[in-house]
Amino acid sequence: MAESADLDKATAGKALDAFLTAVKHELVDGGSVRLVGFGTFSVEQRATTGVVPTFKADxxxxxxxxxxxxxxxxxxxxxxxxxxxxxxxxxxxx
Known part of the structure; x- marks a missing residue:
């Protein structure tokens, strides 16, 4: 990821961590995150297992x-x- 974005590994790592943290917070709050061309992360309420994360590919x-x-x-x-x-x-x- 760092090489393809022309970033050093530390900067790319920080950017990835920030992105993953933002996605996690959105899902914890019951929202969803759509990455156009990739897919949608969301959460579902299931009777047997409670709230679970889901992913639907585009x-x-x-x-x-x-x-x-x-x-x-x-x-x-x-x-x-x-x-x-x-x-x-x-x-x-x-």
């Missing part, structure tokens, strides 16, 4: 994710064994 985000090769059913992990012989999953192609 169409452009859904389309971008669907067009990515990882959403085409290509394996993203493979099974292998660690040094103790336990079965584990590890990422592939990264």
């Amino acid at each position: 169409r452009s985000l859904k389309d971008a994710v669907k067009s990515h090769p990882l959403s085409w059913g290509v394996a993203t992990t493979t099974r292998t064994q660690d040094s103790a012989g336990r079965g584990i999953r590890v990422p592939v192609g990264r």
Whole structure:
């Protein structure tokens, strides 16, 4: 994030922290936050679990994710064994 915004890491970190704090406060107050082209964060009241945060992706985000090769059913992990012989999953192609 810092590199793409041409900021040093400390400044980018402070900006991200301020943004996340603002979103959190809005949700705690029962509001919602919409990021155009990304999605909407909100809270819902549920009978069984109480108030829970929710996220609804915008169409452009859904389309971008669907067009990515990882959403085409290509394996993203493979099974292998660690040094103790336990079965584990590890990422592939990264």
